[in-house]
Amino acid sequence: MGFIYEGLLKAFELLFNGNPETWSAVYITLCVSSLSIFFTILLGAPLGFVLGYCRFKGRETLRMITDTLLSFPTVVIGLLVYSLVSRQGPLGDYGLLFTLPGIAIGQVMLGMPIVVAMVANAVENSDSGMKDTLLTLGADNIQVLKATLWETRYHLMLAGVAAYGRIVSEIGISMMVGGNIKWHTRTITTAIALETGKGEFAMGIALGVVLLIIAFGVNFSVAKLKRRAGQ
Amino acid sequence: MSLYQLSNIVQTYGGRPVLTIDSLELTAGSITGIFGPNGSGKSTLMRMLAFLEAPQQGTIHFNGNATSITETSLRREVTLLTQQPYLLKRSVKENIEYGLHVRGLKSTSGIAADALEEVGLSAEKFLSRQWFELSGGEAQRVALAARLAVNPSVLLMDEPTSSLDEESTERIRNAALRAKNERRTSLIIVSHDREWLTSVSDSTVLIRNGKIESTQCG
Structure with a gap:
């Protein structure tokens, strides 16, 4: 037990003394996860809206596929993106392997099903009186769409926060596509795996603490948004 | 006619x-x-x-x-007030002004206030309230005010x-x-x-x- 206690003390030392290696992993994690969540919401929210709002042939099948993708293992996504961006892959010419945009592609694939499924559910389950109210107050179709998105805004934010929680804590994609390159693509999770493997528990714990703080922030936001969405 | x-x-x-x-x-x-x-x-x-x-x-x-x-x-x-009207997740003022907004009409604070007074709710007290701060009867009257505002x-x-x-x-x-x-x-x-x-x-x-x-x- 002693080494855990010692590791914890050293972890706080590393964090508060501004250890560049520790903070580099934190910085890279925040950069890549911000990029990923931006594109996840940008692409996922309209898709979720269409899936929840419109009635078309094959909609149920699409919903089922989306729900299945919710449990897509990160290493499988990593493998898929690796095969796409590696030199022989169709996106090989863009030089995305072992870069942050490469990791972001995989993380968008990870977060998208969460946003699509949650937004589709929110729109589908929104009060049936809402559309009638908007129409009867004189809104045209575009105004109905805009107002519906605004009315379900807390659910949209909830979807974004939930997807962010999954993105920031994944390791498979970052490891396989990013390559865990120090100062460049080493994220919190890949650094924890590496440092623990080397027996450097202190840095692992320090990064774990940061990840826990982020996770706490995410869960706190989820709880707040859930309360607002329920009102 | x-x-x-x-x-x-x-x-x-x-x-x-x-x-x-x-x-x-x-x-x-x-x-x-x-x-x-x-x-x-x-x-x-x-x-x-x-x-x-x-x-x-x-x-x-x-x-x-x-x-x-x-x-x-x-x-x-033509506008319809349903039995259990839906209020937008906004303030009372925004709910009343929504109909004017979608018609591209500029809303003056007087329109919303007048509509509220018409259904017996004090504008001073209710205009800034949020949708979740209203009782069932108040919500019904705010919904009616929103319909009256669009004349x-x-x-x-x-x-x-x-x-x-x-x-x-x-x-x-x-x-x-x-x-x-x-x-x-x-x-x-x-x-x-x-x-x-x-x-x-x-x-x-x-x-x-x-x-x-x-x-x-x-």
Whole structure:
């Protein structure tokens, strides 16, 4: 037990003394996860809206596929993106392997099903009186769409926060596509795996603490948004 | 003058006919009361008059013209207050001004305040309140204020007093009469409360089993 206690003390030392290696992993994690969540919401929210709002042939099948993708293992996504961006892959010419945009592609694939499924559910389950109210107050179709998105805004934010929680804590994609390159693509999770493997528990714990703080922030936001969405 | 003219209307849900009207004419500038037992097709009729759903058969003429539910312009003349109105997740002021906003009209603070006062709610107290800070009766009256603010040609009210106390019911009655007399709004009101409905209406229509059983003037 002693080494855990010692590791914890050293972890706080590393964090508060501004250890560049520790903070580099934190910085890279925040950069890549911000990029990923931006594109996840940008692409996922309209898709979720269409899936929840419109009635078309094959909609149920699409919903089922989306729900299945919710449990897509990160290493499988990593493998898929690796095969796409590696030199022989169709996106090989863009030089995305072992870069942050490469990791972001995989993380968008990870977060998208969460946003699509949650937004589709929110729109589908929104009060049936809402559309009638908007129409009867004189809104045209575009105004109905805009107002519906605004009315379900807390659910949209909830979807974004939930997807962010999954993105920031994944390791498979970052490891396989990013390559865990120090100062460049080493994220919190890949650094924890590496440092623990080397027996450097202190840095692992320090990064774990940061990840826990982020996770706490995410869960706190989820709880707040859930309360607002329920009102 | 004829406001609505319904001819050979048939509406079915899942193959089951819920409303069959051979002919019905509703006049402009008056209050028409519609009553009948549960499941008689009153709400379906209101949805058709609000251009929210089209009949499977038959035609609806509005102000002498054939109609289609895809026309937003029609829904900007006719507005419906449902039994359990939905309030947008915004402040009372934003709820009342939404109808003006979608019409591209600039809203002045006076319009929302006047509409609130018309339904017996203090503008000073209620304008800044959020949707979740209202009781059921207050929400019903805010929803009515939102409809009055857009100054519609036709105001449809589906069971507007079903969840209200006596005082609020009286306020709704006064608001309906004022809309007719001062704004020249035509009103069509569905209610279970036949006595209240008769007290406010110029004519009444009885619907039973999806068919018009009788119409009565005065």
